[in-house]
Amino acid sequence: MLISKIGEFGLIERFRRKIATDFSVVVGSGDDCAVLKFDKKYYQLFTCDMLVEGVDFTEKTDPYLIGMKSMAVSVSDIASCCGLPKHCVVSLGVPKKISLRKVDGIFKGMNDLCRKYKINLVGGDLSRSDKIIIDVSMLGLVEKSKLALRSGAKKGDIIFVTGPLGGSILGKHLCFEPRVKEARFLAQRYKINSMLDISDGLAQDLWHILKNSKVGGVIYEDLLPLTKEAKGLDDALYMGEDFELLFTLPNQEAKKLLKNNSGSFYPIGEIIDNNCSLVLIDKNNKEKVLKSDGFRHF
Amino acid sequence: MLISKIGEFGLIERFRRKIATDFSVVVGSGDDCAVLKFDKKYYQLFTCDMLVEGVDFTEKTDPYLIGMKSMAVSVSDIASCCGLPKHCVVSLGVPKKISLRKVDGIFKGMNDLCRKYKINLVGGDLSRSDKIIIDVSMLGLVEKSKLALRSGAKKGDIIFVTGPLGGSILGKHLCFEPRVKEARFLAQRYKINSMLDISDGLAQDLWHILKNSKVGGVIYEDLLPLTKEAKGLDDALYMGEDFELLFTLPNQEAKKLLKNNSGSFYPIGEIIDNNCSLVLIDKNNKEKVLKSDGFRHF
Numbered sequence: 362m363l364i365s366k367i368g369e370f371g372l373i374e375r376f377r378r379k380i381a382t383d384f385s386v387v388v389g390s391g392d393d394c395a396v397l398k399f400d401k402k403y404y405q406l407f408t409c410d411m412l413v414e415g416v417d418f419t420e421k422t423d424p425y426l427i428g429m430k431s432m433a434v435s436v437s438d439i440a441s442c443c444g445l446p447k448h449c450v451v452s453l454g455v456p457k458k459i460s461l462r463k464v465d466g467i468f469k470g471m472n473d474l475c476r477k478y479k480i481n482l483v484g485g486d487l488s489r490s491d492k493i494i495i496d497v498s499m500l501g502l503v504e505k506s507k508l509a510l511r512s513g514a515k516k517g518d519i520i521f522v523t524g525p526l527g528g529s530i531l532g533k534h535l536c537f538e539p540r541v542k543e544a545r546f547l548a549q550r551y552k553i554n555s556m557l558d559i560s561d562g563l564a565q566d567l568w569h570i571l572k573n574s575k576v577g578g579v580i581y582e583d584l585l586p587l588t589k590e591a592k593g594l595d596d597a598l599y600m601g602e603d604f605e606l607l608f609t610l611p612n613q614e615a616k617k618l619l620k621n622n623s624g625s626f627y628p629i630g631e632i633i634d635n636n637c638s639l640v641l642i643d644k645n646n647k648e649k650v651l652k653s654d655g656f657r658h659f
Numbered sequence: 660m661l662i663s664k665i666g667e668f669g670l671i672e673r674f675r676r677k678i679a680t681d682f683s684v685v686v687g688s689g690d691d692c693a694v695l696k697f698d699k700k701y702y703q704l705f706t707c708d709m710l711v712e713g714v715d716f717t718e719k720t721d722p723y724l725i726g727m728k729s730m731a732v733s734v735s736d737i738a739s740c741c742g743l744p745k746h747c748v749v750s751l752g753v754p755k756k757i758s759l760r761k762v763d764g765i766f767k768g769m770n771d772l773c774r775k776y777k778i779n780l781v782g783g784d785l786s787r788s789d790k791i792i793i794d795v796s797m798l799g800l801v802e803k804s805k806l807a808l809r810s811g812a813k814k815g816d817i818i819f820v821t822g823p824l825g826g827s828i829l830g831k832h833l834c835f836e837p838r839v840k841e842a843r844f845l846a847q848r849y850k851i852n853s854m855l856d857i858s859d860g861l862a863q864d865l866w867h868i869l870k871n872s873k874v875g876g877v878i879y880e881d882l883l884p885l886t887k888e889a890k891g892l893d894d895a896l897y898m899g900e901d902f903e904l905l906f907t908l909p910n911q912e913a914k915k916l917l918k919n920n921s922g923s924f925y926p927i928g929e930i931i932d933n934n935c936s937l938v939l940i941d942k943n944n945k946e947k948v949l950k951s952d953g954f955r956h957f
Contacts (some may be wrong), residue, residue, distance in 0.1 A: 362759045369785055372759075376766050381780040385745070395781030397746060397798075400698065407781060409796055411750035413788045447683070448695060452709035452750075452794040457957060461660045461670075468674050481680040483693030483705060487667055489956040490711045491790060496750040498796030500695075532693055658787040659755060 369657045375577050391573075392510050393441035394501065404508055406501035406552060408438040414492040416658070418535065424463045426535040427495070428470020434560070435499040436478055436539035437604045441558040442510070443548040444503035445541065448481045451497050454490030467495070478541065507548040509556035509608065514574035518554050518632040519615035523625060524605040526563055527591025534602035543625055551618055556608035562601040565655030568608065568639060577638040580630030580651075598641075601656035667955045672831075674751055690808050691739035691855050692799065702806055704799035706736040712790040712944040714956070715803070716833065722761045724833040726768020732858070733797040734837035735902045739856045740808070742801035743839065744904040746779045749795050752788030765793070776839065805846040805855035807906065812872035816852050816930040817913035821904040821923060824861055825889025831901035842904060843922055849916055854906035860899040863953030866937060868907065878928030878949075898941075899954035 364372055373390075382389045387404055388396035394406035412431050414420065432449070439446045451471060455464060475482045480499070488494075523543045540558070547553055555574055559566045563585075571578050587597050597603075609632055610618060618626060633640075639651040662670055671688075680687045680904065685702055686694035692704035710729050726756045727875050730747070737744045749769060753762060780799070786792075821841045838856070845851055853872055857864045861883075869876050895901075907930055908916060916924060931938075937949045 363755075364753070364757055364762055365755060367759065373783075373785060374764065375763075376770075376783075379766070379770055380780050382781060383777070384782055386779045389779065390782045392782075395746070395748065407746060407748055407798065409748040409750045409782065409784050409794070411752055411784045411786045411792070411794060412904070413752055413786050413792075415789070416787050441675065448705060450693065450705055450707040450796055452707045452796075454709055454711055454792065455662070457661075457663060459662055461662050461665065461876060463765050464662055464670065465673075468677070472674075472677055476679065479681070481684045481687065482678050482686055483680060483695070484688045484690075484705050484707065485671075485674075486709045486794075487671060487956060488711050489714050490707045490792065493715075494709070494711075494752065494788065494792050494794075496707070496792075496794040497797075498705075498748055498750075498794075500705065500798075523931075542762070567839060627731075636884070 367657045369659045388510060393438040396508060399502065402504060403502045404505055405506050406439050406442050406444045406503055407433055409498040410434040410438065411494065411496040413494055422535065424466030425470040428467040429474050430535050431495040431497050432471050432474040433537060433539050435497045436541060437558045438546040439461065439499060439501035440539050440541040441556055441606060442503055443507045443553065444501035446478050446480045446499055446501045449497055449499040450483060451485040451495065453485060453648045454488045454494035456491060457489055467478060509553040511555055511557050511570050512573040514555035514570050514576050514609045514632050516576060516632055516634060517612050518609035519628050520578060520609050520610060520630040520632065521581060521608050521626050521628050522605050525586040525588040526559065526603045526605060527596030527600055528588045529600060529602040531590045536605040540606045551610055551614045554609045554611060556606055557601040559605050559607050560601055562599040562655030563607065564598040564651045565653050566607055568653035571637055573638060575635060575637065576632050577634045577636045578630055579633050579640045581640060582641060582643045584629045586627045599655050663957045667957045669905045688807060691736040694806060696802065699890065700802060701800045704737050704742045704801055704804055706733055707794060707796040708732040708736065709792065709794040711792055720832050720833065721954050722764030723768040726765040728771050729793040729795050730769050730772040731835060731837050733795045734839060734858045737797060737799035738837050738842040739838040739854055739904060740801055741805045741842045741851065742799035744776050744778045744797055744799045747795055747797040748781060748782040749793065751783060752786045752792035754789060755787055796865050807851040809853055809868050810871040812853035812868050812874050812907045812930050814874060814930055814932055815910050817909035817910060817926050818876060818878060818907050818928040818930065819832050819924050819926050821883040824857065824901045824903060825885040825894030825898055826886045827898060827900040829888045835902040837902065838904045849908055849912045852907045852909060854904055857901040857903050857905050858899055860897040860953030861905065862896040862949045863951050864905055866951035869935055869937060873933060874930045875932045875934045875937045876928055877931050877940060880939060880941045884925045896954050
């Protein structure tokens with residue numbers, strides 16, 4: 362039996378059921394980051410992301426951008442939990458015949474992003490592999506009171522995104538800005554009920570929030586901000602790698618945010634009831650049930 | 660210019676020179692683990708190790724053993740710093756057509772090793788790749804007073820290993836026992852001046868201690884414990900993946916250990932002076948200068 366029979370998320374769920382963790386783990390596998398006990402004020406966040414040549418970038422991709430992306434995806438995970446990135450280690454697999462110039466480019470991209478976000482690159486592992494593989498593991502810190510998870514959405518919440526969606530494959534997926542600033546802005550002023558970053562497409566990632574929070578959602582086509590690069594609604598719903606934050610605020614908090622909105626936050630729908638369902642209201646006011654489709658490895 | 664021109668360690672050194680870290684990093688890249696500030700009593704250890712099909716195991720290797728090894732190499736890094744492993748995340752790249760049975764086997768190997776060492780497997784990333792790639796990142800804790808590094812060897816120290824060396828490629832490299840118990844035993848009773856685990860071969864790894872500590876060393880062929888699988892001295896010196904601990908104790912501490920020795924610790928030589936040199940005294944009492952040879956990816 363091939364793993365494609367049960368799919369990427371089926372496989373993850375299969376593993377998760379067999380894992381046991383102790384009291385020092387606040388949130389284990391299943392959110393954007395693991396949440397670990399740290400001290401009186403903070404939780405420690407722990408996440409990893411692997412990029413593979415031929416899947417996440419091509420042989421022709423600018424090495425500098427590959428390096429940037431390899432870090433940025435993990436920073437985005439830390440931001441999804443409202444944290445600040447602190448330390449990382451990098452495992453790098455490269456072909457024997459890779460040029461020094463290319464490896465230098467990848468490293469420079471990683472290192473520049475680390476400097477920008479004040480992340481300590483504290484170690485790594487170097488290995489031979491047929492194709493380029495980069496795995497970044499990152500640690501972050503978040504105030505206990507500010508931690509945001511996928512599981513806290515509640516009926517009446519307003520659903521937001523931090524930017525236009527779609528068409529990321531044309532370039533943005535390689536040079537997006539992880540939304541740390543936005544997450545911290547929100548965490549310091551508002552009560553965030555749920556949050557994650559859109560890596561697999563709005564539909565699939567919103568489904569992660571709905572399932573984990575055991576609620577339903579409705580989104581409005583008219584409200585969905587699209588990038589110039591998006592060819593249409595489907596790009597925003599299913600393409601993935603937008604790396605914008607998707608979050609929900611209680612209605613009163615949402616009103617405050619919208620009143621003070623600097624233009625960075627787009628309300629796109631609301632959490633409606635306790636049934637796991639996701640409905641899109643299209644431009645003609647017609648309801649369309651959205652399934653949990655989007656990017657999948659298997 | 661290909662990276663093989665400057666080699667694996669040249670490349671790592673090239674990267675390291677460009678990295679900046681802040682006050683929260685006690686030891687950055689270059690030891691078995693990064694050492695991070697944690698609390699009054701403990702440092703946090705952070706390490707990662709990537710295994711690649713065709714390099715660290717073959718297509719025919721028992722998946723369960725692949726899973727065990729992927730965890731054990733990181734546990735061994737934590738042990739090298741005298742720490743206890745606590746949490747880990749796993750990035751797993753597998754081909755689209757891999758069988759569920761094989762993936763289950765890998766996972767069971769990882770999970771069983773985690774349970775044995777009470778490690779929380781708190782998250783991961785799953786990706787498509789042509790060959791199996793496993794990268795484990797692990798966190799551990801060590802009492803500040805017990806931290807062992809590569810850089811503390813001093814003239815007069817006795818050099819020890821925790822077990823026979825050589826021939827690991829015949830099987831041990833897939834099912835070795837990381838030396839956590841031995842490291843903790845030593846740390847609680849003796850002053851360890853330097854320590855690491857032998858992954859690239861005794862000669863190369865002892866060189867890491869000598870260079871980092873700016874000292875020289877002499878080892879005795881007569882004292883070197885060989886496994887039954889080792890075909891000869893060269894296997895012990897250069898083959899690698901023994902995953903035994905290599906450590907140095909001040910002379911007085913070494914005497915105490917040897918007096919109480921339960922048979923797990925083998926003295927093999929001593930730290931002799933302040934010049935970076937490594938000499939082997941062979942069975943005929945002849946001196947042989949050992950270079951820093953051993954396993955290298957490039």
